[in-house]
Amino acid sequence: MTETPSVEQLETFPNPRPGREFAVEIVCPEFTSVCPKTGQPDFGTITFTYTPAETCVELKSLKLYLQRFRNQGIFYEQVTNRLLDDFVAACNPVRCKVVSVWTPRGGISTTVTCNFEAQKS
DSSP states (O other), rough: OOOOGGGGOOEEEEESSSSOOEEEEEEEEEEEETTTTTTOOOEOOOOOOOOEOOOOOOOOHHHHHHHTTOOBBBHHHHHHHHHHHHHHHOOOSEEEEEEEEEEEETEEEEEEEEEEOOOOO
């Protein structure tokens, strides 16, 4: 699959309990992208933790969306922020945290954490 990832690929479904706050944690242990500097593959575990508002993300669409990063040259910090931005655009959660934990390279491990909190009206 070589298509470019796009927020439009993320599907949602109605929150089954919209009156209750609850957390959903989605762990994606096989994320891959490419280092834009070296061209080498990067391997990471991406964890989405979110409190849905009106909609929840559909998991198969999330899996297919994530697979589209496989050949993308993108830094850890950029991809983690992009994943958060696209996730928030797709399902407008109450709050969301995306954590990327990357396989060590050259003896250095990296974890990137991005957070979103909806503005209260």
